[in-house]
Amino acid sequence: MALVNGTNLAKAYGPQDVFEGVDVSIPHGARIALVGPNGSGKTTLLRLLARRDTPTEGSVYHARGLQVGFLPQRAEETLKGGSTLWEEMLNAFQALIKQETALHALAETLAVAPDDTDLLANYGEAQTRFEQAGGYEYPLMIRQVLGGLGFDEHDYQRPIAQFSGGERTRALLARLLLEQPDLLILDEPTNHLDIQAIEWLENWLRDFNGALLMVSHDRYFMDKVVTHVWELIFGRLEEYNGNYSHYVQQREERHTALLREYERQQEFIEKEQDYIRRNIAGQNTRQAQGRRRRLERFLRDEAITRPRQHRSLHLKLEAGQRSGDQVLMTRGLVVGYHDDKRPLFKSPDITLLRGECAALIGPNGAGKSTFMKTILGQIPALEGQAALGASVEVGYFAQAHEGLDPERTVLDEVLSVKNLPISEARSYLGTFLFSGDDVYKPVSALSGGERGRVALAKLALSGANLLLLDEPTNHLDIPSQEILETVLADFGGTILLISHDRYLIRNLATQIWALHVPRREKDGDVELVVYEGPYEEYLAWKESRQSHQGRRRPDQPSRSTPKTGGSSSQPRLSPREREQLIVRLEAQINEVEVALVNLSGSIEEASSAGRVEEVRHLGEEYANAEIELERLMAEWERLLAEG
Numbered sequence: 249m250a251l252v253n254g255t256n257l258a259k260a261y262g263p264q265d266v267f268e269g270v271d272v273s274i275p276h277g278a279r280i281a282l283v284g285p286n287g288s289g290k291t292t293l294l295r296l297l298a299r300r301d302t303p304t305e306g307s308v309y310h311a312r313g314l315q316v317g318f319l320p321q322r323a324e325e326t327l328k329g330g331s332t333l334w335e336e337m338l339n340a341f342q343a344l345i346k347q348e349t350a351l352h353a354l355a356e357t358l359a360v361a362p363d364d365t366d367l368l369a370n371y372g373e374a375q376t377r378f379e380q381a382g383g384y385e386y387p388l389m390i391r392q393v394l395g396g397l398g399f400d401e402h403d404y405q406r407p408i409a410q411f412s413g414g415e416r417t418r419a420l421l422a423r424l425l426l427e428q429p430d431l432l433i434l435d436e437p438t439n440h441l442d443i444q445a446i447e448w449l450e451n452w453l454r455d456f457n458g459a460l461l462m463v464s465h466d467r468y469f470m471d472k473v474v475t476h477v478w479e480l481i482f483g484r485l486e487e488y489n490g491n492y493s494h495y496v497q498q499r500e501e502r503h504t505a506l507l508r509e510y511e512r513q514q515e516f517i518e519k520e521q522d523y524i525r526r527n528i529a530g531q532n533t534r535q536a537q538g539r540r541r542r543l544e545r546f547l548r549d550e551a552i553t554r555p556r557q558h559r560s561l562h563l564k565l566e567a568g569q570r571s572g573d574q575v576l577m578t579r580g581l582v583v584g585y586h587d588d589k590r591p592l593f594k595s596p597d598i599t600l601l602r603g604e605c606a607a608l609i610g611p612n613g614a615g616k617s618t619f620m621k622t623i624l625g626q627i628p629a630l631e632g633q634a635a636l637g638a639s640v641e642v643g644y645f646a647q648a649h650e651g652l653d654p655e656r657t658v659l660d661e662v663l664s665v666k667n668l669p670i671s672e673a674r675s676y677l678g679t680f681l682f683s684g685d686d687v688y689k690p691v692s693a694l695s696g697g698e699r700g701r702v703a704l705a706k707l708a709l710s711g712a713n714l715l716l717l718d719e720p721t722n723h724l725d726i727p728s729q730e731i732l733e734t735v736l737a738d739f740g741g742t743i744l745l746i747s748h749d750r751y752l753i754r755n756l757a758t759q760i761w762a763l764h765v766p767r768r769e770k771d772g773d774v775e776l777v778v779y780e781g782p783y784e785e786y787l788a789w790k791e792s793r794q795s796h797q798g799r800r801r802p803d804q805p806s807r808s809t810p811k812t813g814g815s816s817s818q819p820r821l822s823p824r825e826r827e828q829l830i831v832r833l834e835a836q837i838n839e840v841e842v843a844l845v846n847l848s849g850s851i852e853e854a855s856s857a858g859r860v861e862e863v864r865h866l867g868e869e870y871a872n873a874e875i876e877l878e879r880l881m882a883e884w885e886r887l888l889a890e891g
Contacts, residue, residue: 250275251314251431251459252297257306259292266292267483268305274431278459281470281492284480286697286725290463291321291435293480297461298433317424319434323417327408333419334404337390340426344386347378384851384867386426391871393422396448398441398611414440425452434462438469442611443748465726467492468750482556506555513551517543562679563704563731567741568711572638575714575742576600576623580632583619591630592618593763593774602637605736605743607753607783610763614774616746617647620716623744636714643712647719647746649699651706654692658682661691661702665709680705697723704732713741721749753783760786764889766882775889779810793885810889826887833884840877847873 250273258268266289274280274297282290295301296308298318310316327336338345354371361367382389394403397418411419417440424432432453438446450472453460464470470477470492477488477495486502488495520543527536578598584591592615600606608616621627623634624644636642644651652661662673677687680701691699700723707715715736721729733752736743747753753760760779779786789810847870854862 249311251278251311253309254297254303255306255309257293257296257303257308259289259296259301260304265483267480267485270306270480270485272297272478272485274459274461276459277457278461279453279473279475280459280461280478281474281476282461282463282478282480283470283492283495283726285727288480289483290480293485294318294433294435294461294463311430314431315427315429317427317429317432319417319421319424319432319437321417321435321439322413323420327411327416327420330407330409332405332407333394333399333411334390336408336419337394337423337426340423341386344378344381344383347374347381348383351375351378351383384864387867388871388874389426393425393452396445396452397422398445418445425456428456429458431459431461432456434460434464436463436465438464438466438748441748443609443750444611446748446750465721465724465729466749466751467726467729468754471751503555506552510552510554517547517551563708563735565708565715565735565739566711567713567739568641569639569713571602571640571713571741573602574599574637575602575604575640576634576636576744578623578632578634581622581629581634582631583615583622584630585618586628586630593776595619595632595776596778598761598778600742600744602742603740604758605745605756606759606761607757608744608746608761608763609748609753611765614763614765616763617718619776620644620718620744620746624716640714641710641712643707643710643715645703645707645715645717645720647722649703652691652699652702655690657688657690658694658698658702659687662705662709665706676709677705695723697725700724701728715739715741715743715745717743718746719748720745721747721752750783757783762786762790764885766886773886775886777810777889793888830884830887833880833887837877837880837884840873840880844870844873844877 252272252274254270254272257270257272259266270293272293282293284290292301296303298316299308299310300318300320331339351371351374354367354374358364358367358371378384399418399422403415408416408419421434421437424434437449441449446466446469450469453473460473462474472491474491475489477490477492479486479488479495479499486499488498490498520539524536524540524543527533528540530536576598577600578595580597581595582591583593583595608619610616618627622629624642653664656664658677659670659673662668662677668676674687677683682698682701689698691702694702700720704720717736720732724732729749729752733755736752736756743756745753745756759781760777760783762777762779764775764777766773779789781789847866851866851870854866
């Protein structure tokens with residue numbers, strides 16, 4: 249039996265129909281992505297299936313006792329209380345906490361009457377149930393999930409009320425993951441997550457025992473997680489097997505087949521109509537009348553309409569003049585803010601050549617946008633310099649669209665780049681989906697997606713041969729992302745791209761500039777690694793770098809050894825000093841790993857014997873040992889990167 253069934257679902261807001269006649273089923277263990285253009289009703293359908301809203305027509309059935317975890321795009325209204333982040337996570341373990349409280353009460357009673365065999369038996373049974381339910385593991389689970397989603401220990405005791413909207417959404421996602429419901433319904437779960445957190449979430453969802461239904465614009469994420477795709481478009485739902493890439497291929501094949509069928513149908517109709525016209529008044533009038541009746545029945549009952557495609561961007565980016573071969577150079581560059589005491593990071597010396605596409609990736613807050621603004625000269629370098637090559641014309645797409653004047657209209661923004669005739673400017677804006685009076689809207693009244701389209705429209709008119717793009721796919725629906733990707737792939741100039749869109753990075757980037765950030769400040773400095781190769785090769789190198797089998801640095805598969813840079817305040821070790829420190833770290837790592845194995849055995853032994861306090865104490869030691877292992881591994885990786 250399915251977990252959820254939706255039958256003949258329809259939703260309308262006043263006279264506006266969102267969709268109708270939708271039939272869906274979510275089986276056990278499902279991994280489903282719901283895709284479609286912005287405004288097609290994806291969020292509405294999620295809310296219906298989660299029973300957060302009621303359909304205009306149709307019904308939604310939930311299996312008896314079904315536990316649903318629902319993540320809306322905005323969690324401000326869901327997490328309002330004055331509790332801390334840690335207290336909010338504890339809400340996922342209320343049943344375990346009640347068991348723990350009862351177990352402590354039994355232990356206290358048993359301490360007074362240690363010879364009471366019935367009480368001892370009751371305590372043993374309660375302790376076994378608590379252990380089997382994961383009672384000694386839930387604090388560690390909370391730390392793992394919070395850490396995976398980008399929170400650190402400084403956040404644990406912060407009140408939720410002090411969190412931003414994005415942080416609250418991440419906090420709600422963490423709580424839902426810890427609750428482990430039968431069905432997770434997630435609306436844009438990768439919003440507000442950096443690549444490291446998204447990769448962690450991918451691994452967690454792959455191991456999740458329940459079912460998953462999600463809306464996402466992250467194509468790479470869907471490739472890694474889902475096995476079925478639902479497409480909601482033009483008020484109807486189509487189902488596809490496989491991940492996102494399979495869906496794209498099947499969608500194209502399905503559209504092509506329908507178009508061929510429609511064209512064959514039109515040929516048949518034209519032939520029948522031609523015969524009817526030529527013979528309706530002649531000696532074959534009876535045959536013509538019969539054909540006309542059959543054609544009318546066909547048109548009424550069997551004919552298909554022309555396959556529709558959603559209106560999309562018509563973007564074209566052309567470089568103006570040809571730049572020199574060396575487009576961007578950094579020498580001794582240190583990135584940061586002059587009013588801060590510490591720099592963000594030191595860049596290795598880089599030369600970006602004409603025709604390359606470099607993807608700058610890293611956690612949120614690591615300094616990616618600051619690095620780009622330093623290149624532009626908007627933020628002065630702390631040390632060193634970044635220089636542009638000969639005949640380089642820069643086009644900049646800012647993540648927050650700071651280059652847009654909120655008081656200007658959409659039309660004014662385009663005319664500020666190029667003085668076009670009004671009719672031509674309006675026609676041009678139509679290719680960016682601004683029609684009618686939309687061109688007279690002030691920028692301040694636009695959505696995030698609309699602002700992004702205005703910024704792209706301006707960029708396309710600039711004639712730049714170096715594009716600096718800061719999260720260009722934010723707020724774009726998947727069809728627009730696909731078009732932008734195609735246009736950038738055909739661009740004749742050079743690109744420096746900041747993005748969390750790994751699908752875009754994989755298909756465009758010829759080299760990866762990765763900011764590696766330690767988990768804790770004491771673990772070392774942020775470093776910028778320049779990997780001269782595509783994204784999939786970078787991932788393989790990163791995985792081999794992190795692997796500590798053999799404790800030796802792996803061979804590099806890239807075209808050259810990755811360049812690294814750290815903080816300018818970090819003293820450089822000699823090769824001999826670095827090797828000696830690596831050897832010492834490897835010995836310490838082995839010691840901690842052995843200690844973890846021994847602690848695990850001790851916890852199991854103490855748990856079997858019912859020694860509650862000892863188990864608690866050993867659990868704390870185990871958690872501290874894991875933290876120490878993470879610290880040692882981070883330091884070991886940093887030293888390897890410097891080699």
